[in-house]
Amino acid sequence: MFEFHSVGGSLLRYDPESRLHRFVRSLVITVTSLTLLVLTWWVGAITLDITFLPTPLRVYEAFWRLIDVGDLATGLRLQDHIVASLRRFVGGFLIAFVVAVPLGLMMGYSRTTEEFSNPIIEVLRPIAPMAWAPLFILALGVVTGPMMVVFIGVFFPLLSNTVFGVKKIDSYMIDAARTLGASNLQTFYKVMLPCTVPYIMNGVKIGLGIGWMCIVAAEMIMAQGGGVGYFILNNAEQVGNWPNVFVGLIIVSFLGIITTGIAERAHRVIISRMGME
C-alpha cells in the first residue's frame, strides 16, 4: 500500500521485514491521522463559529501567551500549573509505590496477610478515587489532598498486579533455589522479587494512567493552588477563555502520553532485560 524511495533513490515496495520501512509506515499513518483530527477540528470551528470551539490557530496563540505572561483567571503561567500538577502526581505515585509494592509482596507471600488485608481492600476498592477528593482536599490542603487522590488511583492496580506477580511465580524456580541451598530470605530476594518485577512494572504502567486522570480531576475542586485541572476549570468558569481551556486539554493529553510512554518503555526494557518476553 505504501511506496517510497530508499536513500539510494530506487523505488522500493513496502517491506514488512525492514525496521526502517515499518517505522516510516507507522510514522506516515500517525501523522496523517493526527493531521486529519486537527483539520476536522479547524473546519468544524470555522463552520460552527461558536466561542466554545476556538480554531487551532487561536489555541496556538493562547499557548504562547500563557507561557509568556500567564492567564487572568489564575494569575499563573502555564509552566507553573504544569509543575504544580506534576509535583502532586509524582508525590502521590511515590507514596502509592512505597506502600503497595511491599504490601503486595507480603500478601502474595503469606496467606494470613492476604486473608487479613483482603476484606479491608475490597471495602475500599469500589470507592472511586475522586469520591475522596473533597474530604482529602479539605482535610489535607490543596497540595497533599490531590496527591492522596492520586495515591488511591495508583495504589489498587499496583497492589493487585504485585500480588498477582507473586502468585504467578513458577514453583519450580523456588524449588530449584531451595535445593541449591537458598534460605527463605535468599529465596525471596534472589528469586521471588526478580520474578515479580515485570508484574510490578505492569502495575506501574496502569497506575500512572489512572493517577494522571485523578490529578486533573482532583485539581478541579480546589479554590486555589495551581495545577492544570485548576487552570482548566478557572478559565472555563471564571472568564470563559475557551482557547485557554483547549490549551489545558492538550497539555493534559500530552503529559499523559509522556508519563505512560515512559512507563511502557521501562516495562518493555525490563521484561527483555530479564529474559521474560
Added chain:
Amino acid sequence: MTEHLEIKGLKKVFKTDDDEVVAIEDFSLTVKKGELISLLGPSGCGKTTILRLIAGLIESSGGEVLVAGNSVSGPGSDRGMVFQEFALFPWRSVRKNIEFGLELSGIPKAERHTRANEYLEMVGLERFANSRIHELSGGMKQRVGIARALANDPEVLLMDEPFGALDAQTRNIMQKELLKIIEKTDKTILFVTHSVDEAVFLSDRIVVLTKRPATIKEIIDVPWPRPRDRASPDVTAMRKRILDELEKENVMIG
C-alpha cells in the same frame, strides 16, 4: 564401598480436604557412592514425590533419609536437583545461573568465576557463558541445569526426568553427555525416568516401581560397562524383559 544414600521406610500421604492419597509406602533403598540408580515406573506412581522427599522439598509422613550418614530434614545443598522443566532463572545469564548456589554460600566472586568456568566446560557451554536462557535450545538449557546443580558439589544428584522434555535425538546426545560427566565427577545419582531404554543405557541398577503407592517391584542389576551399545543383543534382551514384565503387570508406562 560405603552406603552413600540410605532411604529407610519412606512414606508419604498427601492429605487433601476430603481425601488422602498414599503416594509412597514403605520405600527403602541403599545407594553406594558413585552409583547411578534409575527409578522406573508408570507416571503418577510417585517417582517425583520420592525425589522431592529426598530433596527435602516436602515433608515425609514417615521413614528416614540419610545422606553420607546424616539424617536430612529440609532442603540443603548436599542434595542437588535437576528438573524436567529446567527451572532456570531467565533474568540471569548462563554463567550466573551456574554460580547461583555458590553465590548463596558467599563464595567470593573470583572463585565463583573459576568454578563456573570448570562446569561450563564440562557441559560444553563455554561459548554461551554470557547468553540469556531464552536464547538456548532445550538440550542446552538442561546442560545449564546440570551444571548449576553440580557447581554446588552435592553428595547426591537427583534428576527428575531430566531429558523428558527433549526430542529423541537430543535426548540420546544428553544421555551420552551425562555419562561423560559421571566419569569426571563420580557423583551418586538418582535418576527418574519412564523410558526403559534410557534406564538400561545409563544405570548401574534399575529400581522398577509398582503403581501408586510406589513400592519396589524389582531391582535389576545392569552389569555391562558403559558406554553401552543400545543395539547389542544383551541390552536389547534386557529392555525386552523389562517391557514384557511391565506389560504383564498391565502397567502403562509413560
